[in-house]
Amino acid sequence: MTSTKRPSILAVDDTPTNLTLLANLLRDKYQVRVANNGSKALELAFALPPDLILLDIMMPEMDGHEVMRRLKADPLTAHVPVIFLTAKTSIEDEEFGLSLGAVDFIHKPISPPIVMARINAQLQIKSWHDFLQNQNAWLQQEVERRLAEVSQQRLALDYVRKELDIARQLQTGMLPLSRPMFPGRDDIEIAGIMEPASEVGGDLFDAFFVDTGKLFFCIGDVSGHGVPAALFMARTIGLIRIAAMGTDQPDRLLERINDQLCTGNETSMFITLFCGFLDVASGRIIYSNGGHCAPLLLRQGEASRLPIPKGTLVGVIPGGSYIAREIVLDVGDVLVCFTDGVTEAQTETGEEFSETRLLQIVSANANLPLETLLDTVRREVTKFTGNHALDDDCTLLALRRLPNN
Amino acid sequence: MTINFEDVNENFRRIAITGRIDILGTDAIATKFTALSATANRRVVVDLSAVSFLASIGIRALISNAKALQQRGGRMVLLVGDNAAVAKTLESTGIDTLLPMFTDAVEADKAALA
Secondary structure, rough: OOOOOOOOOEEEEOOOOHHHHHHHHHHHOOEEEEOOOOOHHHHHHOOOOOOOOEEOOOOOOOOHHHHHHHHHHHOOOOOOOOEEEEEOOOOHHHHHHOOOOOOEEEEOOOHHHHHHHHHHHHHHHHHHHHHHHHHHHHHHHHHHHHHHHHHHHHHHHHHHHHHHHHHHHHHHHOOOOOOOOOOOOEEOOOOOOOOOHHHHOOEEEEEEEOOOOOOEEEEEEOOOOOOOHHHHHHHHHHHHHHHHHHHHHHHHHHHHHHHHHHHHOOOOOEEEEEEEEEOOOOOHHHHHHHEOOOOEEEEOOEEEOOOOOOOOOOOOOOOOHHHOEEEEOOOOOOOEEEEEHHHHEEEOOOOEHHHHHHHHHHHHHOOOOOHHHHHHHHHHHHHHOOOOOOOOOOOEEEEEEOOOO | OOEEEEEOOOEEEEEEEEEEEEEHEEEEEEHHHHHHOOOOOOOOEEEEEEEEEHHHHHHHEEEHHHHHHHOOOOOEEEEOOOOOHHHHHHHOOOOOOOOOOOOHHHHHHHHHOO
């Protein structure tokens, strides 16, 4: 029933005067069709289902009840509201009529105001019913459409997760994480751990021999974490490895890496970097720093900060220069490099792990094998923060000169 | 995390950032900060004295905007006031050639306009 069209009513009665009465009553407000027998009524109803039917019960050949049954049997007309009109007044008749599916019962002789009111009420109900049906059909479609969307998004998300998983493995593969790192060497002990805050991280460390007696080592922290930092980390570690084969001056190395990273770096990503060369026989370390936190030097059970030269973080200011410093690592001394993901790990209340705490823990565990020392530090960070998730990547690299046998 | 600015004159702008410049904080102000510092030939003082925490992502935003400003002939200078924590963080980065840092507001203004 559209709001612009007048509702249509089919009036059925075998008595012509009744039909005329009804037609005259309804004509102004509604489109009226009439039938004086059951068959004609059904014919008209099936041809064009009306919005409402007024149905006399007592008719020859086919009575109103039979017409009702047939209307209900056909899906085309089953939902058309039917009001019985009858002189029959018993309760049983009314009950029976309603049980067939009639929506109302009007007694003859009819009272025009009552007829109009009841018709209006039923048409209103029908219009709400039609509206709700359309609404439901539309909602059903929407739900299906959205479920399909969600399903698609979930697939995409699963795919991304799988990719990140692979990326994590690839990244782990780039770092010297094997234990022990150099099984063939008895003059030096080295261990490193890197734990990303998300699937992939922006920290790096490295250690390798540039010749039989000289070890290059470094630790770095790319700004941020996640995929962009991981890509920058991968690029940097490649450049470092090449550079370390071409110079044994850590300041020259940083200058070269810095210039290389400045090109093609539109988003101003940077890395803080500490690196050095250790002459294993003498213990002499020549080292340089680009904005990274000072490593700890553990000497006879006492940990302190290694004095470091000032240097700009690497990758943002082309042409920057760096400074080298030297120190001698005695036999038994340990150098512990770390990233600020360790010292800046926080509790819920914002208290930081801090360098002080790191110094204490390293001193207290000075005689442990380095792998155990690093694992202990990592465990202490978890204990301290009360959290298993890291806010920032945590990386540690430790090296110790062993006595010659 | 808030960002406010004051135009001393049409070529000199002071920008003040307060709160935590971490991932969420930087996200919240990144666009506005870039817009405020991106005008040609501007001299800009960025006041960080009320910043409680400066993460590397915040440092990146500062560097990125300082470089962009420099390319357009402008200059950016940092004011840290007596905020020792932020001063320490910035000092270890060694970026003072690109982004000079001052504890005194008058000195900062002078350096920006020099």
